[in-house]
Amino acid sequence: MTKPESEITWKDLEIGSIVIEPGNANQYRTGDWRSQRPIFNSNKCIKCGICQLFCPEGCVEQNAEGYFEANLFYCKGCGICARECWTQAITMVDEEE
Protein backbone atom coordinates (compact mmCIF):
# COMPACT_ATOMS: atom_id res chain seq x y z
CA MET A 1 0.00 0.00 0.00
CA THR A 2 1.24 3.42 -0.87
CA LYS A 3 -0.49 5.17 2.03
CA PRO A 4 -0.09 4.47 5.73
CA GLU A 5 -3.06 2.58 7.22
CA SER A 6 -4.34 5.65 9.01
CA GLU A 7 -4.86 7.50 5.70
CA ILE A 8 -6.54 4.73 3.68
CA THR A 9 -10.17 5.51 2.84
CA TRP A 10 -12.78 2.90 1.91
CA LYS A 11 -12.36 3.95 -1.71
CA ASP A 12 -8.68 2.98 -1.69
CA LEU A 13 -9.34 -0.65 -0.81
CA GLU A 14 -9.06 -3.40 -3.40
CA ILE A 15 -12.13 -5.55 -4.12
CA GLY A 16 -12.92 -7.65 -1.06
CA SER A 17 -9.99 -5.99 0.77
CA ILE A 18 -7.63 -8.26 -1.16
CA VAL A 19 -3.96 -7.58 -0.41
CA ILE A 20 -2.02 -7.36 -3.68
CA GLU A 21 1.34 -6.27 -2.24
CA PRO A 22 3.29 -9.23 -0.83
CA GLY A 23 4.99 -8.70 2.53
CA ASN A 24 3.10 -5.59 3.52
CA ALA A 25 2.47 -7.05 6.99
CA ASN A 26 5.81 -5.39 7.88
CA GLN A 27 3.91 -2.09 7.91
CA TYR A 28 1.87 -3.30 10.84
CA ARG A 29 3.00 -1.54 14.00
CA THR A 30 2.71 -4.38 16.51
CA GLY A 31 4.70 -2.16 18.88
CA ASP A 32 1.53 -0.33 19.85
CA TRP A 33 0.31 -3.39 21.76
CA ARG A 34 3.14 -2.87 24.25
CA SER A 35 2.56 -1.97 27.89
CA GLN A 36 6.20 -2.50 28.93
CA ARG A 37 9.42 -1.93 27.01
CA PRO A 38 12.79 -3.73 27.38
CA ILE A 39 15.78 -1.64 28.52
CA PHE A 40 19.12 -3.18 27.57
CA ASN A 41 22.04 -2.55 29.97
CA SER A 42 25.30 -2.69 27.98
CA ASN A 43 27.36 -2.91 31.18
CA LYS A 44 25.86 -6.30 31.97
CA CYS A 45 25.45 -7.55 28.35
CA ILE A 46 27.89 -10.29 27.28
CA LYS A 47 26.69 -10.14 23.62
CA CYS A 48 25.58 -13.77 23.72
CA GLY A 49 22.46 -13.11 21.56
CA ILE A 50 20.08 -15.30 23.59
CA CYS A 51 17.57 -12.41 23.58
CA GLN A 52 17.61 -12.33 19.78
CA LEU A 53 17.13 -16.10 19.56
CA PHE A 54 14.16 -16.12 21.91
CA CYS A 55 12.35 -13.01 20.65
CA PRO A 56 9.08 -14.34 19.18
CA GLU A 57 8.65 -11.19 17.10
CA GLY A 58 12.16 -11.33 15.59
CA CYS A 59 12.60 -7.70 16.48
CA VAL A 60 15.87 -7.86 18.45
CA GLU A 61 18.86 -6.76 16.38
CA GLN A 62 22.59 -6.39 17.02
CA ASN A 63 23.99 -2.88 16.62
CA ALA A 64 27.37 -1.76 15.25
CA GLU A 65 28.99 -2.14 18.69
CA GLY A 66 27.74 -5.71 19.00
CA TYR A 67 25.10 -4.95 21.65
CA PHE A 68 21.49 -5.98 21.21
CA GLU A 69 18.40 -3.75 21.08
CA ALA A 70 14.70 -4.19 20.31
CA ASN A 71 13.01 -2.50 17.36
CA LEU A 72 10.18 -0.76 19.18
CA PHE A 73 8.06 -0.49 16.00
CA TYR A 74 7.47 -4.24 16.36
CA CYS A 75 8.36 -5.12 20.02
CA LYS A 76 5.12 -6.16 21.79
CA GLY A 77 6.76 -5.99 25.21
CA CYS A 78 6.28 -9.68 26.02
CA GLY A 79 9.35 -9.75 28.30
CA ILE A 80 10.70 -13.09 27.08
CA CYS A 81 14.12 -11.52 26.33
CA ALA A 82 14.33 -10.18 29.89
CA ARG A 83 13.32 -13.54 31.34
CA GLU A 84 15.89 -15.46 29.26
CA CYS A 85 18.85 -13.04 29.56
CA TRP A 86 21.67 -14.92 31.39
CA THR A 87 23.09 -11.83 33.02
CA GLN A 88 19.77 -9.99 33.73
CA ALA A 89 20.94 -7.23 31.43
CA ILE A 90 17.37 -6.57 30.26
CA THR A 91 14.76 -4.90 32.48
CA MET A 92 11.10 -4.38 31.55
CA VAL A 93 9.81 -0.90 32.39
CA ASP A 94 6.27 0.41 32.10
CA GLU A 95 5.29 2.50 29.11
CA GLU A 96 4.05 5.70 30.63
CA GLU A 97 3.19 7.84 27.63
Place this chain on the structure above:
Amino acid sequence: MAKRIGIEVSLAIADAAKLADVDVVAAYPITPQTHIVEHLAELVANGELDAQYIPVESEHSAMSACLGASAVGARTFTATAGQGLELMHEVLYVASSMRLPVVMTVVNRALSAPLSVWGDHSDVMAVRDTGWIQIFVENGQEAIDNVLCAFRIAEDEKVLLPVMVHLDGFHLSHMIEPIYMPEQSEVDQFIPPYKYPLPLNPDKPVTMGAFAPPIIYSETKMAQEINLRASKKVILQCWSEFGSRFKRHYSPVESYHSEDAKVLLLTMGSFSETAMTTIDRMRKEGREVGLIKLRLWRPFPFKEIRQAVKDAEVLIVLDRALSFGGPGGPVCSEIKAALYNEDKKPKVVSFVGGLGGRDITADGFEEIINRGIEISQTGSEQEFEMFGVRE
Protein backbone atom coordinates in the same frame (compact mmCIF):
# COMPACT_ATOMS: atom_id res chain seq x y z
CA MET B 1 -36.99 -20.62 -29.77
CA ALA B 2 -37.43 -21.72 -26.18
CA LYS B 3 -39.54 -24.78 -25.57
CA ARG B 4 -42.22 -24.89 -22.88
CA ILE B 5 -41.90 -28.08 -20.91
CA GLY B 6 -43.56 -29.63 -17.87
CA ILE B 7 -40.85 -30.13 -15.25
CA GLU B 8 -40.36 -30.18 -11.49
CA VAL B 9 -39.11 -26.76 -10.44
CA SER B 10 -36.05 -28.20 -8.62
CA LEU B 11 -34.95 -30.06 -11.75
CA ALA B 12 -35.49 -26.95 -13.86
CA ILE B 13 -33.23 -25.00 -11.49
CA ALA B 14 -30.46 -27.59 -11.92
CA ASP B 15 -30.96 -27.36 -15.69
CA ALA B 16 -30.71 -23.56 -15.45
CA ALA B 17 -27.37 -23.91 -13.64
CA LYS B 18 -26.29 -26.23 -16.47
CA LEU B 19 -27.40 -23.66 -19.06
CA ALA B 20 -25.29 -21.11 -17.18
CA ASP B 21 -22.40 -23.56 -17.67
CA VAL B 22 -21.29 -23.65 -14.05
CA ASP B 23 -17.74 -24.84 -13.39
CA VAL B 24 -18.08 -25.95 -9.78
CA VAL B 25 -20.96 -27.18 -7.64
CA ALA B 26 -20.22 -27.91 -3.98
CA ALA B 27 -23.32 -28.94 -2.09
CA TYR B 28 -24.72 -31.05 0.69
CA PRO B 29 -28.20 -32.50 0.22
CA ILE B 30 -30.96 -31.34 2.53
CA THR B 31 -34.73 -31.46 2.23
CA PRO B 32 -36.36 -29.69 0.38
CA GLN B 33 -33.34 -28.69 -1.72
CA THR B 34 -32.27 -32.27 -2.49
CA HIS B 35 -33.65 -32.62 -6.01
CA ILE B 36 -31.65 -29.64 -7.24
CA VAL B 37 -28.26 -30.98 -6.21
CA GLU B 38 -29.15 -34.59 -7.01
CA HIS B 39 -29.96 -33.59 -10.55
CA LEU B 40 -26.77 -31.56 -10.85
CA ALA B 41 -24.73 -34.53 -9.60
CA GLU B 42 -26.46 -36.64 -12.22
CA LEU B 43 -25.75 -34.15 -15.01
CA VAL B 44 -22.06 -34.08 -14.07
CA ALA B 45 -21.83 -37.88 -13.67
CA ASN B 46 -23.48 -38.41 -17.08
CA GLY B 47 -21.03 -36.06 -18.75
CA GLU B 48 -23.82 -33.68 -19.73
CA LEU B 49 -22.33 -30.87 -17.66
CA ASP B 50 -18.57 -30.26 -17.70
CA ALA B 51 -18.13 -29.22 -14.07
CA GLN B 52 -16.59 -30.31 -10.79
CA TYR B 53 -19.21 -31.62 -8.39
CA ILE B 54 -17.71 -31.58 -4.91
CA PRO B 55 -19.63 -33.76 -2.46
CA VAL B 56 -18.81 -32.27 0.93
CA GLU B 57 -19.48 -33.39 4.50
CA SER B 58 -21.57 -30.39 5.56
CA GLU B 59 -23.02 -27.09 4.40
CA HIS B 60 -20.21 -25.24 6.18
CA SER B 61 -17.79 -27.08 3.89
CA ALA B 62 -20.07 -26.62 0.88
CA MET B 63 -19.92 -22.85 1.15
CA SER B 64 -16.20 -22.92 2.00
CA ALA B 65 -15.48 -24.96 -1.13
CA CYS B 66 -17.61 -22.53 -3.14
CA LEU B 67 -15.48 -19.63 -1.90
CA GLY B 68 -12.27 -21.30 -3.02
CA ALA B 69 -13.74 -22.17 -6.40
CA SER B 70 -15.09 -18.69 -6.95
CA ALA B 71 -11.77 -17.14 -5.88
CA VAL B 72 -9.82 -18.91 -8.64
CA GLY B 73 -12.35 -17.63 -11.15
CA ALA B 74 -14.72 -20.59 -11.49
CA ARG B 75 -18.47 -20.03 -11.95
CA THR B 76 -19.85 -21.51 -8.76
CA PHE B 77 -23.30 -22.71 -7.75
CA THR B 78 -24.81 -24.32 -4.68
CA ALA B 79 -28.16 -24.79 -3.03
CA THR B 80 -29.35 -25.34 0.51
CA ALA B 81 -32.30 -24.97 2.87
CA GLY B 82 -33.23 -24.35 6.51
CA GLN B 83 -30.72 -25.88 8.90
CA GLY B 84 -28.19 -26.15 6.08
CA LEU B 85 -28.28 -22.41 5.55
CA GLU B 86 -27.74 -21.92 9.28
CA LEU B 87 -24.73 -24.23 9.29
CA MET B 88 -23.26 -22.11 6.46
CA HIS B 89 -23.90 -18.94 8.40
CA GLU B 90 -20.40 -17.68 9.21
CA VAL B 91 -19.12 -18.54 5.73
CA LEU B 92 -21.93 -16.53 4.11
CA TYR B 93 -20.41 -13.35 5.54
CA VAL B 94 -17.01 -14.32 4.18
CA ALA B 95 -18.43 -14.80 0.67
CA SER B 96 -19.91 -11.32 0.57
CA SER B 97 -17.03 -9.59 2.38
CA MET B 98 -14.49 -11.16 0.04
CA ARG B 99 -16.71 -10.25 -2.92
CA LEU B 100 -17.01 -13.77 -4.31
CA PRO B 101 -19.97 -14.10 -6.69
CA VAL B 102 -21.34 -17.49 -5.64
CA VAL B 103 -24.93 -18.16 -6.74
CA MET B 104 -27.11 -20.14 -4.37
CA THR B 105 -30.74 -21.17 -4.44
CA VAL B 106 -32.23 -21.33 -0.97
CA VAL B 107 -35.25 -23.58 -0.79
CA ASN B 108 -36.89 -21.88 2.15
CA ARG B 109 -37.55 -24.15 5.12
CA ALA B 110 -38.58 -23.66 8.73
CA LEU B 111 -35.94 -23.96 11.45
CA SER B 112 -35.80 -26.53 14.26
CA ALA B 113 -37.01 -27.20 16.93
CA PRO B 114 -39.44 -28.88 16.56
CA LEU B 115 -37.98 -30.34 13.40
CA SER B 116 -39.85 -29.25 10.29
CA VAL B 117 -38.85 -29.95 6.72
CA TRP B 118 -41.63 -27.70 5.43
CA GLY B 119 -41.45 -24.19 4.19
CA ASP B 120 -41.38 -20.75 5.76
CA HIS B 121 -38.97 -17.83 5.78
CA SER B 122 -37.26 -18.25 9.14
CA ASP B 123 -34.07 -19.47 7.44
CA VAL B 124 -33.99 -16.40 5.18
CA MET B 125 -34.51 -13.92 7.96
CA ALA B 126 -31.61 -15.37 9.95
CA VAL B 127 -29.24 -14.60 7.05
CA ARG B 128 -30.73 -11.22 6.25
CA ASP B 129 -27.61 -9.27 7.21
CA THR B 130 -24.99 -11.49 5.58
CA GLY B 131 -24.38 -9.01 2.76
CA TRP B 132 -25.75 -11.20 -0.04
CA ILE B 133 -28.02 -9.94 -2.78
CA GLN B 134 -31.33 -11.70 -2.11
CA ILE B 135 -34.16 -12.24 -4.59
CA PHE B 136 -37.51 -13.95 -3.99
CA VAL B 137 -39.36 -15.88 -6.70
CA GLU B 138 -42.99 -16.95 -6.92
CA ASN B 139 -43.10 -19.74 -9.47
CA GLY B 140 -40.89 -22.07 -11.48
CA GLN B 141 -40.45 -19.72 -14.40
CA GLU B 142 -39.35 -16.92 -12.11
CA ALA B 143 -36.97 -19.35 -10.38
CA ILE B 144 -35.06 -20.33 -13.49
CA ASP B 145 -35.14 -16.80 -14.93
CA ASN B 146 -33.68 -15.40 -11.74
CA VAL B 147 -31.06 -18.12 -11.38
CA LEU B 148 -29.82 -17.07 -14.82
CA CYS B 149 -30.00 -13.39 -13.89
CA ALA B 150 -28.23 -14.18 -10.59
CA PHE B 151 -25.07 -15.30 -12.40
CA ARG B 152 -25.02 -12.19 -14.55
CA ILE B 153 -25.64 -9.87 -11.59
CA ALA B 154 -23.21 -11.60 -9.22
CA GLU B 155 -20.36 -11.74 -11.71
CA ASP B 156 -20.76 -8.20 -13.06
CA GLU B 157 -17.43 -6.43 -12.43
CA LYS B 158 -19.30 -3.58 -10.73
CA VAL B 159 -21.03 -6.01 -8.36
CA LEU B 160 -18.94 -9.13 -7.56
CA LEU B 161 -21.26 -10.18 -4.76
CA PRO B 162 -22.91 -13.50 -3.99
CA VAL B 163 -26.62 -13.88 -4.77
CA MET B 164 -29.31 -15.96 -3.07
CA VAL B 165 -32.42 -16.87 -5.03
CA HIS B 166 -35.14 -17.77 -2.53
CA LEU B 167 -37.95 -20.16 -3.38
CA ASP B 168 -40.47 -21.77 -1.07
CA GLY B 169 -39.78 -25.33 -0.01
CA PHE B 170 -42.32 -27.87 -1.37
CA HIS B 171 -44.92 -25.21 -2.19
CA LEU B 172 -42.68 -24.32 -5.11
CA SER B 173 -39.61 -26.58 -5.19
CA HIS B 174 -41.56 -29.81 -5.67
CA MET B 175 -44.24 -28.53 -8.08
CA ILE B 176 -44.31 -29.67 -11.68
CA GLU B 177 -44.88 -26.54 -13.70
CA PRO B 178 -44.87 -25.47 -17.34
CA ILE B 179 -41.58 -23.63 -17.84
CA TYR B 180 -39.93 -22.01 -20.86
CA MET B 181 -36.33 -23.21 -20.82
CA PRO B 182 -34.18 -20.85 -22.88
CA GLU B 183 -31.90 -22.22 -25.59
CA GLN B 184 -28.21 -22.63 -24.78
CA SER B 185 -27.29 -20.00 -27.37
CA GLU B 186 -29.67 -17.46 -25.76
CA VAL B 187 -28.13 -18.05 -22.33
CA ASP B 188 -24.60 -17.87 -23.72
CA GLN B 189 -25.41 -14.45 -25.13
CA PHE B 190 -27.06 -13.29 -21.93
CA ILE B 191 -24.41 -14.36 -19.40
CA PRO B 192 -20.89 -13.17 -20.29
CA PRO B 193 -17.88 -15.26 -19.17
CA TYR B 194 -16.87 -14.84 -15.52
CA LYS B 195 -13.59 -13.08 -14.98
CA TYR B 196 -12.56 -12.36 -11.40
CA PRO B 197 -10.23 -9.34 -11.44
CA LEU B 198 -7.82 -10.57 -8.75
CA PRO B 199 -8.04 -14.36 -8.77
CA LEU B 200 -5.99 -16.75 -6.65
CA ASN B 201 -3.07 -17.54 -8.91
CA PRO B 202 0.38 -18.82 -7.86
CA ASP B 203 2.03 -16.76 -10.61
CA LYS B 204 0.54 -13.54 -9.29
CA PRO B 205 -0.01 -14.04 -5.56
CA VAL B 206 -2.62 -12.12 -3.59
CA THR B 207 -3.83 -12.44 0.00
CA MET B 208 -7.58 -12.92 0.45
CA GLY B 209 -9.33 -12.73 3.78
CA ALA B 210 -6.43 -11.15 5.63
CA PHE B 211 -7.10 -9.71 9.09
CA ALA B 212 -8.02 -6.07 9.54
CA PRO B 213 -7.02 -4.14 12.66
CA PRO B 214 -9.41 -1.52 14.07
CA ILE B 215 -7.74 1.19 12.00
CA ILE B 216 -9.01 -0.31 8.73
CA TYR B 217 -12.04 -2.55 9.55
CA SER B 218 -14.62 0.27 9.33
CA GLU B 219 -13.34 1.20 5.88
CA THR B 220 -13.71 -2.41 4.67
CA LYS B 221 -17.32 -2.50 5.89
CA MET B 222 -18.15 0.86 4.33
CA ALA B 223 -16.78 -0.33 0.99
CA GLN B 224 -18.93 -3.46 1.26
CA GLU B 225 -22.07 -1.52 2.15
CA ILE B 226 -21.64 1.01 -0.67
CA ASN B 227 -21.03 -1.85 -3.06
CA LEU B 228 -24.17 -3.78 -2.07
CA ARG B 229 -26.35 -0.68 -2.35
CA ALA B 230 -24.82 0.18 -5.72
CA SER B 231 -25.57 -3.31 -7.01
CA LYS B 232 -29.22 -2.29 -7.38
CA LYS B 233 -28.41 -0.38 -10.55
CA VAL B 234 -26.89 -3.49 -12.11
CA ILE B 235 -29.79 -5.65 -10.92
CA LEU B 236 -32.25 -3.28 -12.62
CA GLN B 237 -30.18 -3.26 -15.82
CA CYS B 238 -29.99 -7.05 -15.78
CA TRP B 239 -33.77 -7.48 -15.35
CA SER B 240 -34.36 -4.88 -18.03
CA GLU B 241 -32.13 -6.68 -20.51
CA PHE B 242 -33.62 -10.03 -19.53
CA GLY B 243 -37.04 -8.54 -20.26
CA SER B 244 -36.07 -7.32 -23.71
CA ARG B 245 -34.45 -10.66 -24.62
CA PHE B 246 -36.90 -13.10 -23.05
CA LYS B 247 -40.09 -10.99 -22.71
CA ARG B 248 -40.44 -11.72 -19.01
CA HIS B 249 -40.12 -8.71 -16.75
CA TYR B 250 -38.94 -8.36 -13.17
CA SER B 251 -38.64 -5.46 -10.77
CA PRO B 252 -37.70 -4.99 -7.10
CA VAL B 253 -41.29 -4.34 -6.01
CA GLU B 254 -44.17 -5.65 -8.09
CA SER B 255 -47.77 -4.55 -7.88
CA TYR B 256 -51.01 -6.31 -8.64
CA HIS B 257 -54.15 -4.16 -8.91
CA SER B 258 -52.60 -1.71 -6.49
CA GLU B 259 -53.06 1.54 -8.43
CA ASP B 260 -56.29 2.77 -6.81
CA ALA B 261 -56.33 0.35 -3.88
CA LYS B 262 -57.08 1.76 -0.43
CA VAL B 263 -55.96 -1.49 1.16
CA LEU B 264 -52.75 -3.26 0.18
CA LEU B 265 -51.48 -6.69 1.11
CA LEU B 266 -47.74 -7.33 0.95
CA THR B 267 -46.28 -10.82 0.46
CA MET B 268 -43.03 -12.47 -0.61
CA GLY B 269 -42.51 -15.73 -2.49
CA SER B 270 -44.96 -18.31 -3.78
CA PHE B 271 -47.83 -17.31 -1.46
CA SER B 272 -48.19 -14.21 -3.64
CA GLU B 273 -49.81 -16.41 -6.30
CA THR B 274 -52.62 -17.43 -3.96
CA ALA B 275 -52.94 -13.87 -2.73
CA MET B 276 -53.51 -12.73 -6.33
CA THR B 277 -56.48 -15.09 -6.55
CA THR B 278 -57.90 -13.44 -3.43
CA ILE B 279 -57.35 -9.95 -4.86
CA ASP B 280 -59.14 -10.97 -8.10
CA ARG B 281 -62.07 -12.29 -6.11
CA MET B 282 -62.37 -9.26 -3.82
CA ARG B 283 -62.01 -6.88 -6.78
CA LYS B 284 -64.97 -8.62 -8.43
CA GLU B 285 -66.95 -7.86 -5.29
CA GLY B 286 -66.00 -4.21 -5.68
CA ARG B 287 -63.42 -4.08 -2.90
CA GLU B 288 -60.54 -1.62 -3.40
CA VAL B 289 -57.73 -4.02 -2.55
CA GLY B 290 -54.38 -4.70 -4.16
CA LEU B 291 -51.21 -6.69 -3.72
CA ILE B 292 -47.57 -5.67 -3.39
CA LYS B 293 -44.95 -8.35 -3.94
CA LEU B 294 -41.48 -7.76 -2.61
CA ARG B 295 -39.01 -9.44 -4.96
CA LEU B 296 -35.71 -7.80 -4.05
CA TRP B 297 -35.01 -8.32 -0.35
CA ARG B 298 -31.38 -7.11 -0.39
CA PRO B 299 -30.43 -4.48 -1.31
CA PHE B 300 -33.76 -3.31 0.11
CA PRO B 301 -35.76 -1.27 -2.42
CA PHE B 302 -36.66 1.71 -0.20
CA LYS B 303 -37.64 4.07 -3.00
CA GLU B 304 -39.81 1.54 -4.82
CA ILE B 305 -41.61 0.44 -1.64
CA ARG B 306 -42.39 4.02 -0.64
CA GLN B 307 -43.68 4.74 -4.13
CA ALA B 308 -45.79 1.57 -4.27
CA VAL B 309 -47.66 2.08 -1.00
CA LYS B 310 -47.83 5.85 -0.52
CA ASP B 311 -51.43 6.28 -1.71
CA ALA B 312 -52.90 3.41 0.30
CA GLU B 313 -54.69 3.83 3.63
CA VAL B 314 -53.84 0.41 5.02
CA LEU B 315 -50.88 -1.85 4.33
CA ILE B 316 -51.13 -5.41 5.62
CA VAL B 317 -47.83 -7.28 5.70
CA LEU B 318 -47.70 -11.05 5.86
CA ASP B 319 -44.49 -12.46 7.28
CA ARG B 320 -43.65 -16.14 7.18
CA ALA B 321 -41.13 -15.81 9.99
CA LEU B 322 -41.14 -14.51 13.52
CA SER B 323 -38.72 -12.23 15.30
CA PHE B 324 -39.18 -13.67 18.79
CA GLY B 325 -39.80 -11.02 21.39
CA GLY B 326 -39.36 -8.35 18.74
CA PRO B 327 -41.57 -6.31 16.48
CA GLY B 328 -43.38 -9.32 15.00
CA GLY B 329 -42.71 -10.01 11.36
CA PRO B 330 -39.20 -9.07 10.19
CA VAL B 331 -40.41 -7.90 6.77
CA CYS B 332 -43.07 -5.75 8.36
CA SER B 333 -40.61 -4.10 10.69
CA GLU B 334 -38.41 -3.16 7.71
CA ILE B 335 -41.42 -1.79 5.84
CA LYS B 336 -42.38 0.26 8.90
CA ALA B 337 -38.82 1.56 9.14
CA ALA B 338 -38.82 2.50 5.45
CA LEU B 339 -42.06 4.48 5.88
CA TYR B 340 -41.57 6.03 9.33
CA ASN B 341 -40.23 9.39 8.17
CA GLU B 342 -42.62 9.72 5.22
CA ASP B 343 -45.35 12.35 5.44
CA LYS B 344 -47.85 10.31 3.49
CA LYS B 345 -48.00 6.66 4.47
CA PRO B 346 -50.53 3.93 5.15
CA LYS B 347 -51.26 2.38 8.53
CA VAL B 348 -49.19 -0.78 8.69
CA VAL B 349 -50.57 -4.01 10.15
CA SER B 350 -48.37 -7.05 10.82
CA PHE B 351 -49.46 -10.65 10.37
CA VAL B 352 -47.33 -13.74 10.82
CA GLY B 353 -48.57 -16.93 9.17
CA GLY B 354 -47.76 -19.83 6.92
CA LEU B 355 -45.16 -21.12 9.39
CA GLY B 356 -43.55 -24.54 8.95
CA GLY B 357 -45.45 -25.39 5.78
CA ARG B 358 -48.91 -24.30 7.00
CA ASP B 359 -50.89 -23.32 3.95
CA ILE B 360 -52.76 -20.06 3.56
CA THR B 361 -55.65 -20.45 1.14
CA ALA B 362 -57.38 -17.76 -0.93
CA ASP B 363 -60.06 -17.65 1.80
CA GLY B 364 -57.29 -17.26 4.36
CA PHE B 365 -55.89 -14.20 2.60
CA GLU B 366 -59.39 -12.70 2.53
CA GLU B 367 -59.62 -13.23 6.28
CA ILE B 368 -56.20 -11.60 6.73
CA ILE B 369 -57.25 -8.59 4.67
CA ASN B 370 -60.56 -8.16 6.52
CA ARG B 371 -58.96 -8.58 9.92
CA GLY B 372 -56.15 -6.20 8.91
CA ILE B 373 -58.66 -3.50 8.00
CA GLU B 374 -60.36 -4.04 11.37
CA ILE B 375 -57.07 -3.72 13.27
CA SER B 376 -56.19 -0.55 11.31
CA GLN B 377 -59.41 1.00 12.63
CA THR B 378 -59.50 -0.30 16.17
CA GLY B 379 -55.76 -0.48 16.81
CA SER B 380 -54.12 -3.38 18.60
CA GLU B 381 -52.04 -3.83 21.70
CA GLN B 382 -50.11 -6.62 20.04
CA GLU B 383 -47.14 -6.01 17.77
CA PHE B 384 -48.53 -8.55 15.33
CA GLU B 385 -51.25 -11.15 14.93
CA MET B 386 -50.55 -14.77 14.17
CA PHE B 387 -52.87 -15.95 11.45
CA GLY B 388 -54.69 -19.23 11.86
CA VAL B 389 -53.18 -20.20 15.20
CA ARG B 390 -55.50 -22.30 17.40
CA GLU B 391 -56.14 -20.67 20.74
